[in-house]
Amino acid sequence: MNKSVFLGALTVAGLAAGAAAAGTLDDVKARGKLNCGVVTGLVGFGAPDANGEWQGFDVAVCRAVAAAVLGDPTAVEFVPTTAKTRFTALASGEIDMLARNTTWTFSRDVDLKFEFVGINYYDGQGFMVPKELGVSSAKELDGATICIQTGTTTELNLADFFRKNNISYEPVPIETNAEAQPLYLEGACDVYTTDASGLAATRAAFENPGDHVVLPEIISKEPLGPLVRHGDNDWGDVVRWTLNALIAAEEYGVTSANLEEMSAGTDNPEINRLLGSEGTLGEMLGLSADWAKQAIAAGGNYGELFEKTIGENTPVGLARGLNAQWTDGGLLYAPPFR
Amino acid sequence: MSTLSDPPAESFRLSQLINDKRYRSITFQFIALLGLIVVMAYLGWNLVQNLAAAGLNLSYGFLGEPAGYDINQTLIEYTSQSSHLRAAVVGVLNTLLVAVVGCFLATVIGVVVGVLRLSKNWLVRKLMAVYVEIFRNVPVLIWILIIMAVFVAVLPQPRDFRGDNPEASMLWEAFAFTGRGFYSPRPFFTAEWAAGGTGWLIVIALLVAGFFGARALANWATKTQEATGVRPTTWYYTLAIWFGPLIIALIAMGLSWEMPELKGFNFRGGIFMRNSLIALTFALAIYTAAFIAENVRAGILAVSKGQTEAAASLGLRPNRIMNLVVLPQALRVIIPPLISQYLNLTKNSSLAIAVGYMDLTGTLGGITLNQTGRAIECVLLLMLFYLTISLGISAIMNVYNNAVKLKER
Numbered sequence: 001m002n003k004s005v006f007l008g009a010l011t012v013a014g015l016a017a018g019a020a021a022a023g024t025l026d027d028v029k030a031r032g033k034l035n036c037g038v039v040t041g042l043v044g045f046g047a048p049d050a051n052g053e054w055q056g057f058d059v060a061v062c063r064a065v066a067a068a069v070l071g072d073p074t075a076v077e078f079v080p081t082t083a084k085t086r087f088t089a090l091a092s093g094e095i096d097m098l099a100r101n102t103t104w105t106f107s108r109d110v111d112l113k114f115e116f117v118g119i120n121y122y123d124g125q126g127f128m129v130p131k132e133l134g135v136s137s138a139k140e141l142d143g144a145t146i147c148i149q150t151g152t153t154t155e156l157n158l159a160d161f162f163r164k165n166n167i168s169y170e171p172v173p174i175e176t177n178a179e180a181q182p183l184y185l186e187g188a189c190d191v192y193t194t195d196a197s198g199l200a201a202t203r204a205a206f207e208n209p210g211d212h213v214v215l216p217e218i219i220s221k222e223p224l225g226p227l228v229r230h231g232d233n234d235w236g237d238v239v240r241w242t243l244n245a246l247i248a249a250e251e252y253g254v255t256s257a258n259l260e261e262m263s264a265g266t267d268n269p270e271i272n273r274l275l276g277s278e279g280t281l282g283e284m285l286g287l288s289a290d291w292a293k294q295a296i297a298a299g300g301n302y303g304e305l306f307e308k309t310i311g312e313n314t315p316v317g318l319a320r321g322l323n324a325q326w327t328d329g330g331l332l333y334a335p336p337f338r
Numbered sequence: 339m340s341t342l343s344d345p346p347a348e349s350f351r352l353s354q355l356i357n358d359k360r361y362r363s364i365t366f367q368f369i370a371l372l373g374l375i376v377v378m379a380y381l382g383w384n385l386v387q388n389l390a391a392a393g394l395n396l397s398y399g400f401l402g403e404p405a406g407y408d409i410n411q412t413l414i415e416y417t418s419q420s421s422h423l424r425a426a427v428v429g430v431l432n433t434l435l436v437a438v439v440g441c442f443l444a445t446v447i448g449v450v451v452g453v454l455r456l457s458k459n460w461l462v463r464k465l466m467a468v469y470v471e472i473f474r475n476v477p478v479l480i481w482i483l484i485i486m487a488v489f490v491a492v493l494p495q496p497r498d499f500r501g502d503n504p505e506a507s508m509l510w511e512a513f514a515f516t517g518r519g520f521y522s523p524r525p526f527f528t529a530e531w532a533a534g535g536t537g538w539l540i541v542i543a544l545l546v547a548g549f550f551g552a553r554a555l556a557n558w559a560t561k562t563q564e565a566t567g568v569r570p571t572t573w574y575y576t577l578a579i580w581f582g583p584l585i586i587a588l589i590a591m592g593l594s595w596e597m598p599e600l601k602g603f604n605f606r607g608g609i610f611m612r613n614s615l616i617a618l619t620f621a622l623a624i625y626t627a628a629f630i631a632e633n634v635r636a637g638i639l640a641v642s643k644g645q646t647e648a649a650a651s652l653g654l655r656p657n658r659i660m661n662l663v664v665l666p667q668a669l670r671v672i673i674p675p676l677i678s679q680y681l682n683l684t685k686n687s688s689l690a691i692a693v694g695y696m697d698l699t700g701t702l703g704g705i706t707l708n709q710t711g712r713a714i715e716c717v718l719l720l721m722l723f724y725l726t727i728s729l730g731i732s733a734i735m736n737v738y739n740n741a742v743k744l745k746e747r
Contacts, residue, residue, distance in 0.1 A: 084708055112711040133497070133603075143602040145518060150691070150705055155407045159418035162408075170604065171408050172614075172694045173705070182487070183694075187495035188517050188613065190603045 024096050024228070024235035025069065025286055033075050036062035037095035040080040040176055044201040044309050044316035045101055054078045057309040058099040061120060061226050061243060064295040065097065068242045068287060073298035082176055083152045087112055090229060097239050099226040101195060103153045113230040117240035120225050120302075122322040122331050124218035125157050126196035128203060131211050133190060138217040142167040147180045147189035149173075154194055157220040177202060195222050197310065197318055204315035238285055245292040248274060248334040249301035251325050256300040263293050274337045281337060302332065389714075398719075400710040401426070407705050409696045411612055422706045429701030430723060436619050436697065437684040437727070443623035444630055444683060445676075451627060452634025453660065466631070473628035479689050481625050486617040486693040493517040496604050514598055514605055519612040521598035521605045528592035537591050544584045551579040614695035618687065626683045633675045637668035669742045677735040681728050688724070698723060 028034050038046040038059055046056040054062075054076075063073040079095050090098045091113070101123070102108075104116040127146075129135045138161070148155050150173035162169050172189050174180040181202060184192040192199065196218060203209045226243065228236050249255075252271050254262050263275040272278035276289035285291065299305050306323065310316040324330025355365045389395060401423040408418050413431040416424055455466040473481070495517045498504060508514045514521040527537035555572055563569040598608030641664050649663040650656075690697040691704060698720065707716040 084704065087708075087711060088713060107711070141603075143604055143606065145604060150700070150708070152708075155705060156709065159406055159408045163418060169408070171410050173410075173691070173696065173700065174694055175691055183490060186490045186517065187497060188490045190497075 024232050025238055028069055028096055028235075032070060033077050034062065034066040034069065034097070035077045035079055035095045036065070037079050037081045037086055037089050037098040037100055038062065039100045040082055040178070042101070042177055042198060042201050043205050044314060044318075045197070046078075046099075055309065057121065057305060058101060058226075060299045060305045060309065061099040061246075062097070063298045064246055065239055065242045067298035068245075068291040068295040069238060071288065071294050073294075083149055084175070087114070090114065090227065093229075096235070097226055097228050101198065101224045102227060103195075104223045104225055104227075105153060108227075114227045115230045115233075115236045116225050116227045117236055118225050118243045119223040119331075120243060121197060121223075123195040123197050123222040123224050125154050125193060125220040125222060126199050126218055127215040128184075128192045128199045128212055129190060129215065130187075131213050135215065138215050138219065139165055139167070141169060141191060143169065144190040145170040145172060145188070146191045146193055147172045147174050147184050149177060149180060149194055150175060152194070153220070153222065158193060161219045181205070195224070197224075197316075200318050201310070201316045204317065209315075234286065238287065241285060242292075242295050244334040245274060245295050245337075246302040246305065247325075247332050248337060249292070249296045250303040250332075251327065251334060254296060254301055255304060256297060259293060259296055263290065270337055279338075385714075396715060397712075398715055400706075400712055400715075403710075405706065406709065409701060410694075411615065411696060422702075422710065425706060426698065426702040426719070429696060429698035432695065432701075433684075433687055433690075433697040433699075434727070436615070436622065436687045436690065436695070437680075440619050440622040440626070440683050440687065441680050443619065444626040444679070447624060447627035448630025448679075449634050451631035453638070455631060455635050456638055470628045470631050473625055474632075478621065478625040478686050479692060482618055482621040482689055482692050485621045486613065489613050489617050490517045496600060499600050499605075508598075512595075512597055514600075516605070517613060518604070519610055519614075519616065521608045521610055523595040523597050524607070524609045525593055525595055528594050529590065531591075540587055540591070541584065544587055548580040548584065552576050555579060612695070614690070614693040617693050618690050618695050622683050622686055625686075626679050629679050629682075630676060633672050633679065634668070636675075637670075637672035638664055640671045641667045666742070670744060673735065673739045673742060677732055677739070680731050680735065684727060684731060685724060 036059075038054065038056075041047045042056070044056055046054060046058045049055045059078070062076050062078065066076045067073040079089060081089050081095070081098070081100060086098055086100055086102065087108075089095050099120075101121065103123075104119065108114055109116055127138050127141070129141075135141065141162075146158065146169050148158060148171055155171065155173070158169070158171070172183065174183065177194070177198065180189075180192060183189055185206070192202070194202070196214060199214050203212050203214070206212065226239055228239055248270075252268065252274070254271060254275070259275075262271060263277060265272060265277045269278060273281055275293045276282055276291070280289070282289040282291045288294075300308065303325075306318075306320065307313065310318045312319060320328070320330060322331050324332065326333040355361050386396075402421050404419050405422045405425040406418055407425070409416055409425065409428055411432060412428050413435065414424075414428060416428050451466050451469060454462050455470070457463050457466075493515055496514075499507065499514065499516075512523045529537075555575055559570055559572050596607045598605040598610075600606075645663055645667065646659055649659040654662065687697055688699040688703075691700045694700075696704075702716055702723075703720045707713055710716075
């Protein structure tokens with residue numbers, strides 16, 4: 001028992017070191033680098049490319065924050081986390097923020113003491129099956145063997161869905177997406193379930209994506225977004241408004257192509273305040289006046305990032321759907337910059 | 339501590355604690371103990387303080403709440419509505435299952451390989467050496483993954499059994515070997531009074547009775563042999579004692595077999611041994627067996643050659659020399675390291691999640707930890723469990739060790 005108390009204390013000593021240091025923004029500036037938690041590898045959302053550079057939709061959020069705070073989108077130390085290790089990494093201060101398709105839930109926000117700063121992708125849990133099984137609905141999956149990524153909300157949704165429909169299944173818990181792929185492809189499980197976006201990304205990496213279908217049922221709400229530690233509101237604001245800046249930029253038509261021109265000043269005061277030619281929004285955040293401009297310059301506005309990483313012209317091939325601007329019938333709605 | 343109060347009080351001075359050889363070691367030990375307690379207390383206090391600062395508190399209340407997730411292999415009844423505590427118990431039982439089966443297999447393989455490594459046959463000797471070197475020099479996690487991957491890739495999946503001209507077929511219409519696991523017929527009792535657990539209790543009772551009956555018979559045979567010099571032939575009595583009542587009982591209870599059948603996505607019915615269980619147990623067993631084989635070899639080599647030669651000069655055959663003379667003495671050397679191999683195997687079973695086997699680390703230390711976010715509580719519980727189970731194994735094995743060790747009279 002002596003040993004366990006000792007190790008437990010060590011764990012918490014690390015945890016406390018992070019919690020005690022409240023000024024994450026100052027830490028990041030002093031360090032000159034942003035420590036950002038990402039997935040271990042999910043095509044389109046966060047994965048190293050052939051040159052070892054991290055690319056993807058979630059990765060872009062990290063880069064935007066680094067650009068806003070430090071003026072350099074490459075000043076990011078990417079820390080790959082699994083579904084299991086991500087919260088400990090954030091709570092212990094190992095990472096400054098987590099941008100790793102993480103579902104915003106009540107207990108994570110309230111009980112685990114995290115702060116979800118917004119939603120960068122509206123998702124839901126779906127099922128993927130091989131076409132040859134001839135399954136057209138999730139309700140036909142009675143008795144199926146299902147691969148699930150463990151440590152996620154998906155295993156709870158799955159249990160609820162099958163209980164509600166009074167059908168049985170055999171869960172096969174898998175640690176990471178990469179381990180699940182061969183099991184699914186070899187037929188050790190009939191079905192692979194995770195967020196629909198994750199399924200699309202996984203399918204894109206298959207040799208023959210056409211042999212697999214994603215079933216129409218979406219069995220849960222999975223609002224995915226970046227999160228920070230609870231209690232450090234200044235830092236939370238920085239990440240929240242960087243994300244909002246990316247979304248607002250798309251709404252106002254600010255793109256990486258016309259960014260320079262727009263930042264010189266426009267007729268629209270909202271754009272001027274966003275890009276720093278009017279007002280003192282950057283100062284209020286404790287950043288430079290052109291913070292939002294830097295964030296947008298890192299990879300483009302929300303729409304550009306989407307099209308570049310997971311949009312319809314990429315192998316992942318996701319439609320905007322719920323993730324369109326509110327003006328286009330989607331759910332993206334950035335609060336006003338004023 | 340009694341030495342402190344033994345000497346007469348008037349002759350004791352405080353400086354003796356440092357200067358007197360009799361007390362000095364106790365003084366230093368006491369100071370070291372005090373230091374240790376202070377360090378522990380500091381760490382414990384630090385833990386509580388920092389948890390409070392982070393707005394968290396140590397609480398095991400979550401154990402009573404519904405777990406909300408499903409577990410594939412459950413030895414006791416469990417649904418997603420059962421509590422986290424029950425999920426942890428399911429995990430404990432799964433860990434114990436792997437540990438017990440794994441230790442048994444590892445011992446059998448280890449002893450055979452260890453003996454064969456000393457074989458006079460060059461080929462056998464070298465083959466066993468290759469086995470030992472390969473298996474003990476590659477990390478066990480790699481072996482678990484390799485065996486699982488081979489299992490899944492080589493064996494046919496249930497869907498291959500389907501259709502008019504299937505790629506795979508069942509063995510005698512009763513056994514199915516698939517990449518998801520092995521399916522075999524399950525015995526059950528049709529008589530109403532033996533349904534449920536009653537039938538199995540009767541079977542176990544009869545087996546226990548058979549064991550004691552056979553032992554009594556053997557004792558009687560030994561006594562007769564000592565009295566008359568001739569050992570009566572008893573093997574058919576032994577067989578009758580073991581199996582006679584059992585067969586009658588099984589017929590009376592209406593033994594029947596439930597066959598696995600291909601239904602929907604999977605085989606249904608029968609006994610299902612999951613690929614994860616088989617791969618994990620097998621990998622742990624052959625990995626640990628390589629170490630046990632070395633222990634066995636060392637134990638045998640520790641028995642002096644004179645013993646073997648003396649036995650041979652009495653006219654014993656090599657087989658009997660090994661079983662009656664060498665192995666009983668070698669056991670004294672083998673048992674202590676064997677204990678630590680059993681402990682290693684049990685602790686290595688926590689790698690189960692690599693193949694999706696839901697042991698304690700997978701349930702309490704995995705999904706429960708994740709869903710509740712109670713990392714410290716879960717990890718403390720995990721450590722407590724592994725500590726208990728390891729000390730338990732040590733205790734049992736030490737009892738056995740005391741039974742076989744050299745008795746000094």
